[in-house]
Amino acid sequence: MTHGLIFQDEADAISYWSTREWKKWAVHIVAGPARKPTFKRTTYVRARSAQAALAVARRDTFPPAPRSASFDARLAGPSELGCVTMPSGPHRLENPTPTPNLHARFARLCEQP
Numbered sequence: 710m711t712h713g714l715i716f717q718d719e720a721d722a723i724s725y726w727s728t729r730e731w732k733k734w735a736v737h738i739v740a741g742p743a744r745k746p747t748f749k750r751t752t753y754v755r756a757r758s759a760q761a762a763l764a765v766a767r768r769d770t771f772p773p774a775p776r777s778a779s780f781d782a783r784l785a786g787p788s789e790l791g792c793v794t795m796p797s798g799p800h801r802l803e804n805p806t807p808t809p810n811l812h813a814r815f816a817r818l819c820e821q822p
Contacts, residue, residue, distance in 0.1 A: 718786035726784050733785040734762035740778035
């Protein structure tokens with residue numbers, strides 16, 4: 710599905726995945742009427758191309774999609790993959806609070822039967 714608008718998440722996905730051989734694709738699977746689909750799912754697939762991602766999604770979707778289902782692949786964006794925006798500049802933890810005796814507590818937990 711091609712449309713004229715490119716949102717920021719899509720632009721970030723295109724720029725990020727353009728330099729990588731293996732990409733993460735979001736494959737949308739929809740079956741039934743457009744207003745109220747009877748089957749709707751998004752599967753995330755790792756593949757080299759959109760065609761390969763579609764083939765993997767068709768093969769590995771469980772439970773299987775209806776025969777009339779349409780498959781649409783697009784590059785997965787950073788927000789879908791759990792990425793968060795970091796402020797620019799040096800990233801230093803202010804006033805770090807170390808956990809006292811962390812190694813001793815871990816050793817005690819490992820020794821318990």
